[in-house]
Amino acid sequence: RGATQNQNESFNGIIWQMCPKISFCGVAVVELSTYLAVLHFNDGAVALLRVLREIGCEAGYFAERQLRLEDENRVMKAERKVGREEKQRRKLRRRRRKGIEEQIVEVEGVTYEPGGFE
Numbered sequence: 001r002g003a004t005q006n007q008n009e010s011f012n013g014i015i016w017q018m019c020p021k022i023s024f025c026g027v028a029v030v031e032l033s034t035y036l037a038v039l040h041f042n043d044g045a046v047a048l049l050r051v052l053r054e055i056g057c058e059a060g061y062f063a064e065r066q067l068r069l070e071d072e073n074r075v076m077k078a079e080r081k082v083g084r085e086e087k088q089r090r091k092l093r094r095r096r097r098k099g100i101e102e103q104i105v106e107v108e109g110v111t112y113e114p115g116g117f118e
Contacts (some may be wrong), residue, residue: 011041044071 019025019033039047045067052059059067081087110116 014040
């Protein structure tokens with residue numbers, strides 16, 4: 001369940017980077033942003049190079065280098081997140097947070113409970 005939510009948030013984030021919520025965009029722009037986000041999400045940033053070539057545009061050296069660098073950084077970050085040390089750090093943070101929450105409940109009592117206000 002949790003993994004799907006994070007993937008959906010990531011995909012939506014890609015769309016909103018291209019098509020910010022704070023400014024009006026027509027249907028065509030939102031659709032194009034969605035198509036590009038699907039490409040980016042599935043094949044990485046370099047997928048944009050294929051689109052450009054298909055419509056007859058050639059990306060320059062620096063644009064191509066930047067897109068490849070973006071993909072490399074994304075993969076390195078993902079590999080780091082699944083690493084053993086990072087998992088240990090996440091577990092430790094979770095335990096600390098849970099400990100703090102338990103201390104608050106001891107002092108204040110239960111302040112929220114699902115269905116508690118019915």
